[in-house]
Amino acid sequence: MRRTGVIWSWFWMILGILYFFLPLLATFIFSLKAVLGHLSFKAYVNVFSDPKFQSSFPASVIWAVLTIIVGILLFVPTAYLVRLRLPQARSAIELITLVPFVVPAIVYVFGLVGTYSHPPLLIVDSPALLVAGYTVLSMPYMYRAIDTGLRAIDVQTLTEAAQSLGASWGTILFRVILPNIRVSILSGAFLSFAIVMGEYTLAQYLAKPAFAPYIALLIQNKAYEPAAATIISFALIWACMGIIQVVGGGEQGQVAGGH
Amino acid sequence: MTVLDSVKRDAPQARPALPKISWAWLGLMPFFLFAILFLLYPSSTIVVGTFQDSKTGGFTFQNILSLLKDPYVLNAYWLSIKISIVTALGGGVFGFILAYSAIRGGLPRFMRSSLMTFSGVASNFAGIPLAFAFIALLSPTGLLTNWLKAININIYDHGFTLYKFWGLSAAYMYFQFPLMVLIIAPAIDGLRREWLEASENLGASTFQYWRYVAFPILLPSILGTMILLFGNSFGAFATAQALTGGQITLATIVIGAQLRGDVLNDPGLGYAMAFGMVIIMVVVITGYTYLQRITERWLK
Numbered sequence: 001m002r003r004t005g006v007i008w009s010w011f012w013m014i015l016g017i018l019y020f021f022l023p024l025l026a027t028f029i030f031s032l033k034a035v036l037g038h039l040s041f042k043a044y045v046n047v048f049s050d051p052k053f054q055s056s057f058p059a060s061v062i063w064a065v066l067t068i069i070v071g072i073l074l075f076v077p078t079a080y081l082v083r084l085r086l087p088q089a090r091s092a093i094e095l096i097t098l099v100p101f102v103v104p105a106i107v108y109v110f111g112l113v114g115t116y117s118h119p120p121l122l123i124v125d126s127p128a129l130l131v132a133g134y135t136v137l138s139m140p141y142m143y144r145a146i147d148t149g150l151r152a153i154d155v156q157t158l159t160e161a162a163q164s165l166g167a168s169w170g171t172i173l174f175r176v177i178l179p180n181i182r183v184s185i186l187s188g189a190f191l192s193f194a195i196v197m198g199e200y201t202l203a204q205y206l207a208k209p210a211f212a213p214y215i216a217l218l219i220q221n222k223a224y225e226p227a228a229a230t231i232i233s234f235a236l237i238w239a240c241m242g243i244i245q246v247v248g249g250g251e252q253g254q255v256a257g258g259h
Numbered sequence: 260m261t262v263l264d265s266v267k268r269d270a271p272q273a274r275p276a277l278p279k280i281s282w283a284w285l286g287l288m289p290f291f292l293f294a295i296l297f298l299l300y301p302s303s304t305i306v307v308g309t310f311q312d313s314k315t316g317g318f319t320f321q322n323i324l325s326l327l328k329d330p331y332v333l334n335a336y337w338l339s340i341k342i343s344i345v346t347a348l349g350g351g352v353f354g355f356i357l358a359y360s361a362i363r364g365g366l367p368r369f370m371r372s373s374l375m376t377f378s379g380v381a382s383n384f385a386g387i388p389l390a391f392a393f394i395a396l397l398s399p400t401g402l403l404t405n406w407l408k409a410i411n412i413n414i415y416d417h418g419f420t421l422y423k424f425w426g427l428s429a430a431y432m433y434f435q436f437p438l439m440v441l442i443i444a445p446a447i448d449g450l451r452r453e454w455l456e457a458s459e460n461l462g463a464s465t466f467q468y469w470r471y472v473a474f475p476i477l478l479p480s481i482l483g484t485m486i487l488l489f490g491n492s493f494g495a496f497a498t499a500q501a502l503t504g505g506q507i508t509l510a511t512i513v514i515g516a517q518l519r520g521d522v523l524n525d526p527g528l529g530y531a532m533a534f535g536m537v538i539i540m541v542v543v544i545t546g547y548t549y550l551q552r553i554t555e556r557w558l559k
Contacts, residue, residue, distance in 0.1 A: 106511045
């Protein structure tokens with residue numbers, strides 16, 4: 001009985017591995033066929049030398065970095081204060097961090113455009129609105145990562161020790177608390193990075209240059225180049241998840257949105 | 260806050276001093292301000308727009324009523340619900356079997372960590388690139404389509420189209436089953452080996468162990484995660500948009516089209532439709548949270 005069990009386990013795992021790798025294999029093979037007759041990396045060269053790639057990819061990197069910075073500046077002091085002084089605010093804040101799960105990205109952007117596309121709140125064209133939107137989308141992951149990090153350290157003792165040595169609030173937050181939760185912040189940051197780099201809906205509807213809308217454009221107009229861009233995008237996600245596992249010491253699976 | 264304050268705080272306090280509380284609340288203001296400006300207020304405009312007459316600005320239930328009468332909108336919801344049920348069930352069952360095989364199936368330990376890594380990557384690999392990966396795999400000239408043709412199976416002769424319901428479901432499964440694996444794994448870890456040994460000692464068959472021990476304990480967790488998968492697929496937009504070019508009329512696709520240019524010819528109806536999606540998602544997340552709480556009673 002036990003032996004057939006193991007055979008079935010292998011059977012399902014192989015099926016899972018096929019489901020995981022076949023689409024990637026198909027994409028990869030396709031991406032090498034840009035030159036008729038033999039395999040080449042021409043499609044990748046085309047993507048990298050495309051001015052639209054050169055503007056959209058770095059733009060996404062900038063959005064991602066800004067999103068991470070805003071997220072850290074906003075969520076670290078908040079989560080810290082809640083742990084230290086205001087446990088009664090916890091449920092309200094946790095509820096707010098769950099709202100992005102309840103509002104699908106397309107509905108959220110519908111609300112954003114509806115709110116900020118007419119005077120006196122005409123900021124729909126501002127890049128800051130996109131960064132704010134990304135910060136909202138990554139909030140459930142970023143906030144939870146920071147909060148998990150704070151749970152693992154003794155916030156109370158660290159704060160009192162720093163205070164008794166004469167540290168200001170800024171010093172306590174950024175030179176005592178922040179370094180102690182850097183692992184959690186890093187995993188939250190790389191997850192946010194992966195989310196923003198693959199995000200399509202917000203950038204598309206707020207009409208800002210970004211990597212995912214660029215791939216969508218390629219799909220409409222080119223044959224082999226979108227395959228190369230898809231592989232690049234996949235490599236990026238893989239790298240982010242790998243870094244999260246390395247810094248987190250094997251801490252398991254992180255899940256994001258952006259479907 | 261100064262050194263003096265902290266010295267004072269060394270004395271035992273009967274209750275926290277009032278001014279200190281208000282300062283701490285002030286520290287939360289940036290977060291609340293941000294949440295109100297960029298999350299709560301924009302979301303609330305959807306609620307307001309739903310109950311507002313788009314011409315006169317007065318309060319009305321008309322938008323909800325016309326939503327319930329509009330076959331186009333109702334069909335869009337229904338299609339979204341169908342694809343979410345199919346991929347939640349499919350992804351849920353497949354993901355559970357995979358996770359169980361890797362954790363308790365007698366496989367070498369590295370299979371478990373590999374599965375977790377793959378799942379973390381795959382559940383994040385979504386949207387536009389995912390759509391293209393399935394075009395490369397299952398379009399009429401895709402890799403798998405050609406392989407199957409080589410053994411004389413033409414899936415396009417059997418009514419399969421990548422750009423319709425089942426094709427999109429196949430693509431959604433790519434992020435659905437890995438999410439199941441990630442969320443259900445801790446629950447499977449929580450199944451104690453002693454329970455299996457105890458039931459075997461009492462003469463239970465494998466079926467009886469599953470029927471009377473493992474399944475009842477895992478059921479809330481499995482159901483809860485499947486509900487979450489439902490929501491995951493219900494809110495998905497980019498994959499469907501890129502794969503079908505917006506041709507498949509899911510609820511999210513209709514909202515996207517409405518946003519580009521009033522396709523419903525009624526802004527109020529657009530708001531009501533977005534509002535309906537939020538309501539469904541609230542039910543989904545509430546159900547998930549409730550079932551997770553039941554699970555925690557058993558699996559510590």
